[in-house]
Every structure is written in C-alpha cells, then in structure tokens.
Amino acid sequence: MAAATGNVVPVYVDCTSSESFTDLKSKYDVKGYPTVIYLDPEGKQIKEMGSREASAVTGEINGVAKKFPGRPTFWMNSAKGAATYAKAAKKKVAVYVAKEDADPIKVTQTLSKNLADRKTKLAWTWELGTAKALEARQVESAPAVVIYEVGEKETDLKMLGKVQGDDPKLLNEGIDEILKNAKK
C-alpha cells in the first residue's frame, strides 16, 4: 500500500485537537476517524475510501492515481522523504520553513523563478513554520531555508547552514555559500 501512495499526494491530517483543521473537516464532512478521502488535483472530492482491506485499498489508490498521473515537482513530501532521495542521489537536503500563512503555490512560483539550478542540486521539502518547527530547525523566524547533509542513516541530518528571509538574491547567495563551505 505504501508504494501505491507514491502515486498520489498522501496528506496526514492530525485531528487529535478538536480545534485542528475545522475548515477541512467541515468542507469534506468528516464525522469520525479514521476517514480517508480522495481529492482531484483541484481539491474536489472524488470519493471516500470504501474498503479497509489492504489489497482493496491499494487498488483504490492505484485507480485514483491512474486518473491523475501528473508529474512530481521538486518538493519531496517530508524531510524523511527528502533525505531518502538525497542519499540516493548524493545531494543535500533543503528544508523550506514557511511562514504559517504562506501560500504554497505562490512560494513555489517564486522559488521556481529565482532558484535556477539550486532546485535540482538540492532535495527540497516544506515545513510549516510553527513555533515547534522553528525550534527544531534552529531558526528564529520564517521563511528560512535550512540545508543538511545526510549521514549514514537517513534520519542522521547534519545542519550545514541556514538562510533566513525571503529576498531571492540573499537566499541564493546564502545557499551558494553554504554549499561552497560544505565542499571544503
């Protein structure tokens, strides 16, 4: 089943706190947990997961994925996913710590325009800049880009440097400096 989820964008919506994601729960009429809903790329509900049996679930996911094959962007789903890719591709990991109210599409378009080949030199992932995330990534404010080297294990990330702010020129210069220093 895990392999099948590589063909869709799997989103974990943690509703442990009743105040979390109220808009999403209301929009998709979620009344209990767990609930799994498939959406088309525009966010329109296709259907709710019917079966809980592994092979049937895999078939469902594959069926939905077949309708929307799409193409992956430079964004990996998570830091772990980015580390897996980075290790295999001998790249560094770049974690984009976003402002809490950031629009991911606008950010992607801006980065697309400005990063040039840095987007493929690095394995990029996105994290929401909550207080917890800022502390974990050791940055004072978002947006920020934190660059890591992957160690022996994929969970072993060594920070090489960080760049804060959203000025494209400073961002690129900061990334280049970090990568240059990493080569020394």
Add this chain to the structure above:
Amino acid sequence: MRAILLFAAAAFVAAAPLDHSGKIDWVRDPNFGLAKAKLEGRAAMLFFTADW
C-alpha cells in the same frame, strides 16, 4: 492561471524518491499537500485521524 501552474510544475520536475521502507511518506501540512497535488496534477489522499 492553469498555464502558470503547469509551467511551475514543469520547471521543477525532479525524480520522485522511491520509498522502499514500506512506510507512507506523509505530507503533514494539508495546505501544502493540497497545493502540491494541484501543482503536480495528481490526486491527494487525505487521511483524517485522531490519537485519543
């Protein structure tokens, strides 16, 4: 708008990582997950859960 999105997606195409660990590589920020699905032209699978 659609043309811009497609351009953004095409400009950023990279090899997707293959996860052989048997674990699902979840996106934890739904806002980002939905935007990612839109940019990539792929379906999203929303897993609503609560750890009580």
